[in-house]
Amino acid sequence: MYLNANNxxxxxxxxxxxxxxxSISIPDNKVxxxxxxxxxxKSTLCKVISGYIKNYTGTVTLDNNLIETKDFYPIQLIFQHPEKTMNxxxxxxxVLSESWNPPQELMDTFGLKDNWLGRWPNELSGGELQRFSILRALNPKTKFIIADEISTMLDAVTQVQIWDALLDYCKQNKIGILAVSHDKELLEVIADDILLFNEINKL
Ligand SMILES: Nc1ncnc2c1ncn2[C@@H]1O[C@H](COP(=O)(O)OP(=O)(O)OP(=O)(O)O)[C@@H](O)[C@H]1O
Ligand SMILES: [Mg+2]
Known part of the structure; x- marks a missing residue:
């Protein structure tokens, strides 16, 4: 499957x-x-692609089909600041089950502790909350993940753990990823191709 944002x-x-x-094209087997x-x-583009901004011109398609927005949106945006997206x-x-109920094994892979489930968002750290927002986005109906600087607030070890888990899940489930980051070294490790925003935006 291909995600295409055209013109x-x-x-x-x-x-x-x-x-x-x-225009940008993302295959489901690549980062x-x-x-x-x-x-x-960049974040504006992420919001267009994942349906948060609607009054743009051009098209966003999955295998050349426009996206039916009444259902679950198959392109899921993960933000830099998870607390802004949680009630x-x-x-x-x-917060988690609003999207789906992930299996225990997946919760463990993302290092999500059981006792966090009974807490309020303001009782968790930014990095802990980000694990929830990533897991929430991995609903079985998700086809593409738009990751907008999702690991900026994590320490180096946690960053590797979270990205490993995310890449693994997406590979197994044929979910394509657009990863936005200022961290060139990170992108060189996780991405198949790296695009420069100023080269694809025809301002
Ligand atoms: N809701 C908004 N209303 C008006 N202007 C906005 C709004 N959101 C963003 N902008 C402006 O649009 C431009 C692009 O912002 P955007 O957040 O997409 O940049 P970005 O490439 O993601 O930057 P960064 O790397 O700092 O995250 C900026 O000049 C910003 O001030
Ligand atoms: Mg941004």
Missing amino acids: ISYAYKKNKPILKNL IGLMGDSGSG PKWKMHK
């Missing part, structure tokens, strides 16, 4: 385009890395 243009404010005629200057529009009034078991 995407978008501006938050009139006459101030952020994305212009940008595509994306690097670029701060403020250039502070929900305990972690509810």
